[in-house]
Amino acid sequence: MTAIQAPTVPDRMRGVYLPGGRRTVVADDIPVPTPGYGQVLLRVGASTICGSDVRAIYREHLGSGPEGYNDVIAGHEPAGQVVAIGPGVKRLGVGARVAVYHISGCGQCSECVKGYFISCTSALRAAYGWQRDGGHGDYLLAEENTCIPLPDYLTYVDGACVACGFSTAYEALVRLQISGQDSLLITGLGPVGLAAGLLAKKLGAAPVYGTDPAGERAALALELGAVDDVLSPDDLTGAGAGTFTAAVDCSGSAAGRRTALAGLRRWGRMAFVGEGGEMSFDVSHEVIHRQLTLIGSWVTSVGRMRELLDRLVVWQLHPEVIVSDRFDLDQAATAYELVDAGKSGKAALVPS
Template structure:
């Protein structure tokens, strides 16, 4: 099979890899959709890597597909050949408390595999994972939707789970890329009044289509003043920061109401505050690292039951042989989500 690897210096390569064979407790998934995630750009933009492509890990950590084969010990009651699945893209020891609760990325007993980073990922025809990582995908959802739920959309869901009940609240989402749009869509469906913030008017138009009640562009207005005005001077009960911008995180903190909660998921920014300024407001600041496998299944079920338009997040669909063009376009960060379809 062919797999995509990141060479750094804004280059990718397609190399030949052996078709994987499942070992005990493992399955091989025939990949039908593999999403492109913003975190891929860290590897894409890194310094050039002189390692031969076939010696690197295959990229991609947002897979969905069908079970191709079962390894020893994986019975038909757990998974069956031909079953539609999405993949939780972390695996750990499988036995510690974190792993047993679905938080394999927080495994405390052994090294964690992150597919697409330190283990072969999904930008290939086949992918081998522990059976516990292969999660059922409803017939009501496309493979592309399953891929999105496996990371970007699931990350938005995980942030809302960290914040707790959001129904009836004024909730601000900073950043309206794929994760932010997902948070906007999911929070709206969960009953929040969402205020979407982004520097791009085009993305704010998309946010309105995904349910945002109000939009704010910091290029035009002071975001804190705008949020206070939109909330009758009270401030936001909850904030999700997806952009990875320190300025956005700072504005989000300043716009919180008393007892407000901020959840940061965007990488690259710094969240800080002066205790004297915020002490009497009783605010809570937290982070959220994607989601557990249990939450991933809950998110997929919620999306399917509510018939939410996750597929509308995608503005570009590519084949693997278009990988160079695909990542050049994705690197501009001016469009929506992108996916490789097989």
Template sequence: MKAVVFENYKTFPTIKEVEKPTPGPGEVLLKVAGAGCCHSDVSVFHDYTPETGTHTKPPFILGHETSGWIEELGPGVTGFNKGDAYLVYGPTGCGHCQRCVAGEENYCENMATNESLAIGLGRDGGMAEYAVVPARNLVPLGDADPIAAAPLSDAGLTPYHAIKAALPHLRGGGKYALVIGLGGLGQIAIQLLKALTGATIIGTDMKPESMAKAEEQGVITVPSDENEVARIREITSGRGVDAAFDFVGIAPTIAAAQAASGIGSRVTIVGIAGGKGEFDWYTNPWEQELTSAYWGSMSELHEVAALYRQGLVTPEVETYSMDDALVAYHNLVDGKLTKRAVVVPHMGE
């Protein structure tokens, strides 16, 4: 079968023929419907080194945003029917710590000693015609389109986890939420905020086309420049937003999120650009929280899938055949994508 394989650090992945996998005990074989292209993949093959990529040692098949149809059950697996569609929960923890047994493998307490981060990040993922995954990591999609659902495994789950944790700050009338970075995750965050809260949503970005797309969803947009904080403060009658979500994560966006948020607010850094935040007892608003978020839990992905089945969250995707998978990654690297790229291995069948 064809697969997109990460073969070496600082090297673009390749499409190659690999052996079709066989599910072991507790596993299933999926006929892959869709596999999302993510900036985390780019970090793996573009930025990581043997020293920094200890959990993503090559070679392995990329693809940590995966959906597919049941093709074959491994020994001991029951309760699944061939052809049914599922979304794959990506994080893989130790399986036995307190976090893992609660379905929070994204926060595994033994991550430092695990061999991989996730399906598609350290172990073979879904950027292939077929993929083997643990049966317990499957989230049912019912009759909903599995191809468009693929990005929900990360691009949907990550903002959902961040927003759900901030809901106490957004309950009630007159609340404001700020979304910094209106790319793929930011646009899904807007849908989630609309589905889960009654907050007025403010969005900032440097790209006019991204702001225009957000405005179509009823978002008040502010250009990301030296006046953005003052403008946000003006929109909120001077008090600042109640919750801010930074999907960029560089020092200026973190600073803007803090400055634009008010007393008792929550600022969540979701973007992994590596920026550093600062705290000043005299200038930060009283009781302002600054936190981070990484992926989400297995139960939360079930909740995201439910919102998708209800039509409340729908990722915008552009699809690529397996033969064009590297084109999708090049477009991602070059900043040419306006939607989430999804590789469809069985396109046209």
């Protein structure tokens, strides 16, 4: 067997920062970091842009809690190749291809032990692209326990899409126990909604319908086969209400959530995935008396993300099919402007 030779790593790299307020994205030239104990250095293969990056950082800095942005390199959906390892690294070697689970937790609390680093409440919790440098750079310093091997079948762009969006959609579908017995409604056909549709079909749901006010996104969902048809909110009220056994709201809007709720039949299940905003409803009439189950689903676990990567190979599904636009790091400002418009599929930064 031929040994993999460590590539030459430069001293400097590019990094993209988000000043907030929709101001110009800032690119800077910074030193390439050196991995410490339990860490690996990745050459970034791809880093996709998430709606939460736009909502909570690009538009305005929310400034506290999990969404507190600490003026670090942005991007929490990276995948790349290991080019250097620090002491204490146990399983990854130079040349390994990985997708990165985007939160590093304390590793000791009950949530971390279950693999849900997303729910860690320790002061040690740090999300890539939020509280520690993320994937919008040429290189990324990552904790080994957040790196998941990327199957040969999947590309770096595939891995980046899984790093948050596809994993988030998959977690919600698994928690809803979606199967061939279900008909599914998806409200919000942005990247997470597209992922939910593609994965729900692999899990057997039929039919899968969607709704979105942006005609471009609705058209893309039909083109990709993520949904069987696109409905208007009016189709899901009155005589059209109570059609689906399950619903996933990926819109993060009160209107989208109400549409999903209205679309459910008795004993239906609904997962809230899209973040932000509020909604109100008559609990007795709309939920209790209809015997509905409502679930809040936040990202996923390391184990579930690994499971999804394996299933994508079996299903022969490339998540990168939802990527409508690719940009070099030097074009990050254009990429964020595009995503902020809310009409495209997924956007990926692919360092040249």
